[in-house]
Amino acid sequence: MKQSINLITDYLRKDDGISGAMHYTEQISWLLFLKFLDDYEDRESYNAVLNGTTYDFILEKKYCWKNWTQLPSGDDIKDFVNNELFPYLATFRDSENDYHSMKYKIGEIFKFINNRIESGHTIKDITDEINKLSFQKQGDLFELSWVYEDLLQGMGNDGWNSGEFYTPRSVIKIMVEAISPRIWEKICDPAAGSCGFLIEAFNFMKPKISSDKELEILKNETFFANEKTPLAYTMGMMNMILHWISNPNLNKKNTLTTNIRDIEEKDKFDIILANPPFGGKEKEEIQQNFPIKTNATEMLFLQYIIKILKNGGKSAIIVPEWVLFNNSNAFVEIKKKLIQECNLHSIVSLPAWVFLPYSGVKTNIIFFDKTGATQDIWYYEVDLWRKLTKNKPINYDEIKHIPELMKKREESENSWIVKVEDIQNFDLSAKNPNKIKEEIFREPDEILTEMTENEIEIQKIKNKIVGSNFETSNPIFVKEDLEKLMRGGM
DSSP, X not given: OHHHHHHHHHHHHTSTTOOSHHHHHHHHHHHHHHHHHXXXXXXXXXXXXXXXXXXXXXXXXXXXXXXXXXXXXXXXXHHHIIIIIHHHHHGGGSTTXXXXXXXXXXXXXXXXXXXXXXXHHHHHHHHHHHTTOOOOSHHHHHHHHHHHHHHHHHHHTTOTTSXXXXXXXXXXXXXXXXXXXXXXXXXXXXXXXXXXXXXHHHHHXXXXXXXXXXXXXXXXXXXXXXXXXXXXXXXXXXXXXXXXXXXXXXXXXXXXXXXXXXXXXXXXXXEEEEOOOSSOBOOHHHHTTSSSOOSBHHHHHHHHHHHHEEEEEEXXXXXXXXXXXXXXXXXXXXXXXXXXXXXXXXXXXXXTTTTTTTOOOOEEEEEEESSSSOOEEEEEEOOOSSOOOSSSOOOHHHHTTHHHHHHHTOOBTTEEEEEGGGXXXXXXXXXXXXXXXXXXXXXXXXXXXXXXXXXXXXXXHHHHXXXXXXXXXXXXXXXXXXXXXXXXXX
16 A cells, blocks of 8 residues: 555656645545545445445445546546536535534535646546555555555655644654543544544554444544644544544634633543644734633643643643743743642653754643642653654654653652742743753864754745745855854854
8 A cells, every 4th residue: 555655646746736745645635535435335335235224325426436536537537526526525514414424524624625636647547546445444444544644744744834734653652651541531632733642542542442332432422623724624534534533523623712711511521632833823812712811822722721621631732841931921820820720740851853844842741630739740851862853753662661650750860850839930941950961062063064954954944935946046154154154254
């Protein structure tokens, strides 16, 4: 399957309508999804016959994958997709369809996605290749889910404009393991992206089910999410369905438009897992929904999460490091609320560049539950002894020990405990008292090389914005210029 996806990606890269990983991931997604849906309907129909029942097909025969992909030419397929198939699928979102139904979810997907493939020849080659694949067996779907995860990761690695979709799966995995969700608990991600947190939670819980009833609960009544960005919403919806979460409770919604004063007990969740957006600035109308006003997106999300977490519930969220030490009035008030209303028991400091290539912001994972006020906080500083890069990201084996360390709450060179009464002005950025860092002096050539690399990356981003070709553009500085600058010669 991986080989077929690579071939399809090559076809798309050569198409005039496709620009970058975000586009080809989007296009592969809807094509794979419709093939998956066709095989799913065939399988359900066959099972109905065996059980002596009938199956109501979601799609009319004309719009089934196996029919329109057999049209005589690529141009015929393209015309059908653009003028008949997509408008037909978009009608599924009509109010007459149940919000929880697969049909409604399909309508949601195709409301926000379009065919970008310009060449009829290209779309014919792609559909022919996909027709070689089968998603009839569970093993096929398992392989598809991993291939799809690779596609999403590739989109995340595409650069600065696609970071909203992808959180490193190694980080998600240790967060889920530390929280350890159980069957019957309701889990929410209010800033879902590609739904990586929910899928990892599903993978963690699925081996523990003991009945068909528990499986149905897990698939249909366990996972809830909001996502405001159309493409991220579409990716998330398809990602969940392709991972056997057949009825995802995923809303196309900006979570921050909810007035949290109106949230009732029935609206709350047992577990919150999230990586809220960093660095956003919200308008006054959004701020009105929160008791503590601030334009900082991450702090509004933190208020929301505290509010929707049930008594006894658990949460793990990623926040940029400045949240911990910022001493502005709103930040202090929200952190005070967190400490007094929740048990903020652990803070894990991640290395810089975990979110490469689209962000170098240093981040922390904060773990808290609603079991009373905070008494003390266990801090852990992840020290990899290496520099993270785009091609050498953080991996699971480097951090898999963290959930076990959290249980023990031991102090070490990289871990320490701070009593809440020792925290001044709700500054949560406690410095490691157990580690003496050696002063490291770098060679001038090393510094100059790094500066040059950074300038090249800046120029690449600028060129991407203006649409220029980096290969024909010079970096802002070259190494010789930087040497002159350091000597005071420029």
